[in-house]
């Protein structure tokens with residue numbers, strides 16, 4: 522067996538041998554296939570990059586058929602159960618688990634970079650009272666590039682490291698302040714005595730008490746949610762970070778692009794749609810009629826189905842368990858019983874079985890976020906905080922990858938050609 526593809530171009534009768542490596546062929550090799558001397562060569566048309574590998578990456582492995590998700594080789598189930606978000610962030614960024622000394626130094630660094638320049642605070646205060654927190658987050662992360670102009674020195678490893686630390690540290694501060702802004706409440710400064718996630722909850726919910734101490738079970742559940750969202754290989758926002766980063770811009774600008782991509786309803790917004798759907802269903806008795814609507818094509822079962830996972834989404838299984846822990850503290854969200862019944866009925870139904878439709882990460886996450894009393898606009902901010910180490914690990918990999926080039930896809934031009942321009946004075950006579 523030879524690892525190559527024999528391609529016969531029926532336009533010319535010529536045959537080409539295209540090497541196969543890692544289950545892929547190089548698009549540039551297809552460019553050698555030409556219909557004639559002046560022909561630009563064959564290209565691949567792939568809107569949405571559904572079958573195009575854009576990079577080599579050692580950050581995250583997914584096997585959608587088997588429901589496997591691993592960060593740097595470690596299964597997500599083990600990380601969610603036994604690790605912490607900051608340890609997972611270290612793993613993603615550095616590629617290996619930390620020693621005790623390395624971990625303590627990492628936690629110390631992140632903890633002592635949680636504060637932002639006071640002008641960032643004034644900048645955020647300039648937003649309208651009803652500004653969407655994702656818009657505020659996107660703008661304020663981008664604005665950080667002006668506070669750290671040295672960040673553009675991306676070829677220096679030490680410099681990259683400090684920007685990565687800063688961003689992981691400051692995202693919760695920016696996210697919490699965006700939340701407080703919408704509520705007209707004073708921004709709360711970081712409390713460096715607290716863990717990463719406990720400090721985030723303090724910046725969100727602290728009022729006049731001298732110290733905000735969140736219930737440990739809630740801290741753990743939110744930490745697990747951050748772990749589950751920390752990376753997901755070449756998804757839309759990561760691709761945005763890589764694409765913008767490929768111009769060699771500073772990482773704050775690249776991550777701002779990632780936040781923008783995540784803001785879109787097709788990426789970060791499905792859990793909000795799940796809540797709307799559950800509210801609309803209203804009670805268990807209405808589920809069969811709703812399922813019929815889905816099967817007739819009049820409805821979509823939000824939080825079900827995935828482009829990659831065709832067996833189960835391992836993150837959904839972990840989140841379902843986290844639901845129980847959170848509701849033990851906050852009281853059960855009445856929508857949970859509808860969600861569980863809906864899942865049960867759907868998983869037994871031929872329509873969903875045939876199409877391999879299972880609950881995804883968003884089916885239960887909205888219920889948990891609501892139990893924390895987050896408004897739906899904040900759900901994507903939480904996702905962004907969790908995804909930051911992933912974005913930065915992928916960005917760091919990109920800038921060190923000698924094979925990478927500035928992202929610049931081809932197009933199939935469908936417009937006019939060679940028209941003759943007449944000035945307005947002649948056209949409008």
Ligand code: CMC
Nearest residue numbers: 788791815821822823824825826827828876878881882883
């Ligand atoms: N409800 C009902 N039918 C569905 C659903 C659904 N949620 N998802 C897919 N289908 C049907 C679809 O109509 C199609 O049926 P048919 O073959 O008869 O035309 C079949 O299943 C295949 O679907 P597809 O649209 O080709 O699948 P896709 O891989 O393009 O879409 C998806 C994946 C996630 C966009 C889609 O399943 C969906 O819209 N789900 C609901 C929204 C949602 O929960 N999104 C969150 C995804 S997880 C977020 C993350 O990982 O970051």
